[in-house]
Amino acid sequence: MTTTHGRPPASPARRADARLNRERLVAAAQEVFTEGGPEASLNEVARRAGVGPGTLYRHFPNRSALLAAVLRERIETLCELAGRLRAAHSADEALARWLCAFLDHARDSQGLGGALLVEELDGLGIDCHRLILDTAAGLLADAQRHGTARPALTADDLVHLIVGIALSTVRGPDAEQPGRLLALVLDAVHAAP
Incomplete structure (x- = not known):
């Protein structure tokens, strides 16, 4: 042996x-x-x-290694959700449901991501931003081809809008505000140019 x-x-x-x-x-x-x-x-x-x-x-x-593992797990789960949504819903509905899940993720993970930014970290082993952006881009492209999403809209714009909602509402007193703001974004995604 x-x-x-x-x-x-x-x-x-x-x-x-x-x-x-x-x-x-x-x-x-x-x-x-x-x-x-x-x-x-x-x-x-x-x-x-x-x-x-x-x-x-x-x-x-150390704590940052555990935080990184948790954040990585959450991001991989979020991105895997896109495939299930694509299989079960129309392109527009899959995009809307995934953006809702992404908003929840961004609000829930804000403290974890912030803690990792402060710590010295060897990395998560994945490019989280790229994974999220690629997932959003695939869903948006489907909605642009088969749905009603504006052709000029970019995944980067959508990701920034959702992160902005998450950051601005995470500690707000109005629990309904994130959903209302997301509804406005979805209206803009499908509005006629």
Whole structure:
């Protein structure tokens, strides 16, 4: 049996346990950070994941690594949603539903993204902005070809509008305002030039 640094190689069951622990930690962190913000207790994350703090730190050596994993998971889930929406709805409806999900994501993730901007971070392993922009561009192109979206509208414009709504309403007293502003954007997407 070949050893690595004096230890026997990890068994497949051990690797599966490690992968499961990592997934449970990211899921628990999503809940804890949603409830308590990016400074929430990492011990609470470990407790909810059903592991000890040592296991958390073996997977994520610091808070910013865990924040990055949570943000990456959220962005990948958001972008995967586009395919399901395309399969189930018209081009216009898929775009509208995805923009609504993107607004929710931008509002929910604002604290996480801000915390990561302040920290030294090796990177998320993906270009989050590019992933979101490419997803928006694909949905918009579908709506421009098969729906009623304005031909001159760009995905970059849409992403900026949604981020602007998220930033300007995240702490506002009017819980209905983000939806109203999104409805105005959607009206403008489909308005005649």
